[in-house]
Amino acid sequence: MNLTLSPEEEAFSASMRALLARECPTEVVRRVQADPTALPPALWRRLVDQSMFGLALPTSAGGDGATLLDLALFYREAGYALCPSAILNSIGFGVAVSLLADEATAKRVLAPLLAGELRATVALSAPDDASDCAPRVRATRGVGGWRLAGRLPYVADVAEADALLVPVDFGAAGIGVVCLPSGADGVDRRRLATQARQSQSHVLLSDVPLRDDDVIVPPNADAAAVLLRLRRASNALTALQTAEAVGGAERVLDRTVEHVLTRHQFGRPLGAFQAVAHHVADMRIAVQGARLTAWQAAWAVGRGELAEREVVIAALTCHQAFKQNTLTAHQLHGGMGYLRETDLHLWSERAKLLELRGGGREVLLRRLARELARARAERAAAHV
Structure with missing residues (x-):
């Protein structure tokens, strides 16, 4: 590779x-x-x-x-x-x-x-555990066909979207996936106030009629197979989000380098001070490491793998790099870094948004621990 x-x-x-x-x-x-x-x-x-x-x-x-x-x-x-x-x-x-x-x-x-x-937007998993793609929406058969009910927390950009992709539990028929018109009858999109001021909503579904054309994956009694496909799709989106975090961390680094080279103190550029140079070096190292993990995750999922370990490691590394770079950038910018007019806060807000969207650090560490335990059990079984 x-x-x-x-x-x-x-x-x-x-x-x-x-x-x-x-x-x-x-x-x-x-x-x-x-x-x-x-x-x-x-x-x-x-x-x-x-x-x-x-x-x-x-x-x-x-x-x-x-x-x-x-x-x-x-x-x-x-x-x-x-x-x-x-x-x-x-x-x-x-x-x-x-x-x-x-x-x-x-x-x-x-x-x-x-x-x-x-x-459009997606709600394949919830931030409390992005490895869990179990449906949070249930379908029941009525006189006029299937009806949907459930609650989807923290769905991004759904209030302005035309369609929402969501897994559905069809009971004895199995698990399927539907593309639901977000403005359909019975869909209540409750806008939330967020730190990053991104459009996020709790979506409440109550007796929502399901049309045949809305079904993307028909109900399948083999729930394990459908969940595996959902997890791979969710991991693909997480891998792309880690690349987004890498880009944000790079931009913060570039802005900081420009600042310490042009801002002077005591007659010298800030970047000429060793302590400042060390901070900038740490930011660059973080970006380089994060970039490699993001590329590895996207490459692995793109080959058709579930790539659970690669995706989780990339999320941990890239989110930390983005967040830490913004914190260091604010420190090196001094007081002006905390003024909204400088724009630096825009990247800080996006860093926090991305970190939480795929599950916080504790959630990712639990996912990694489960994956390592599974791999260890497979190796042990192979030697029996």
């Missing part, structure tokens, strides 16, 4: 960085924070034209057939520029559908997404 980027991959990353620098300055980030419906249409259209919504989708579904690692390169640039999460969630929706649905269903569902006409 070679995690060094090729010249073509470097050129792709550079082009995406330039595009996002033009179309997604911090003014846009602030505007979307204040009003989640204010997604810049120019940015959305440019990404549609650049095939970002279909980059890692199979050609059978109308996508470009690139790898998950290729898409992770875009997510790194999205984190660098703080691309609105609503865009990334819509792209992630496409990835999840392509991993869960059959070819015909995926092509039907993803056609409006590829055309830039669908804004």
Whole structure:
């Protein structure tokens, strides 16, 4: 496995960085924070034209057939520029559908997404334990067909989305996956106030009618097989989020380097002081280590593996690097780093958001412990 980027991959990353620098300055980030419906249409259209919504989708579904690692390169640039999460969630929706649905269903569902006409999000797992994709929505058979009920905590960008991807427990029929119109009758989206001012909601479903076309994965009595597919799709989205964290950590490092080279104290640049240089070196080391774990996770999931260990290690490493870099950056910026006008807080808020979205550190450590115990038991059984 070679995690060094090729010249073509470097050129792709550079082009995406330039595009996002033009179309997604911090003014846009602030505007979307204040009003989640204010997604810049120019940015959305440019990404549609650049095939970002279909980059890692199979050609059978109308996508470009690139790898998950290729898409992770875009997510790194999205984190660098703080691309609105609503865009990334819509792209992630496409990835999840392509991993869960059959070819015909995926092509039907993803056609409006590829055309830039669908804004969507996912609720495959809950932040309290992202390895647990057990359905939190239950379907019951009524006179007019299936009806859905349940509660989905902390769903990102659902209040402005057109569709929501969610696993459903169909009772004796098994487990399935549905693409639910987020504005359907019986769907109550309760907006939450968050530190990062991202649009998040508790979604309450009460007697929601289910149409045949809403079913992405029909109910399957083999619950273990469906849950395994759901876990792989969830891990793919987590791997992409780790790449986003890498981009954010890189941007904070670049801003900090620029600051310590141009800010003077006692007649010298801040960067000339050894203590400051050591802090910056630690930030750079953290970014380099995080980048390798993110690429490894995306590569492994993209090969068809569950990659539980790789994804959890990447999440632990990348979230810590992003968070620690923002804390160090605030320290090195001094008092001005805590002024909202400097924009540094925007990356600090995104760092905390990403850290919690896939489950906090304690949740990830429990996942890693379970995976290591499982691998140990398999090795022991192989030697019996």
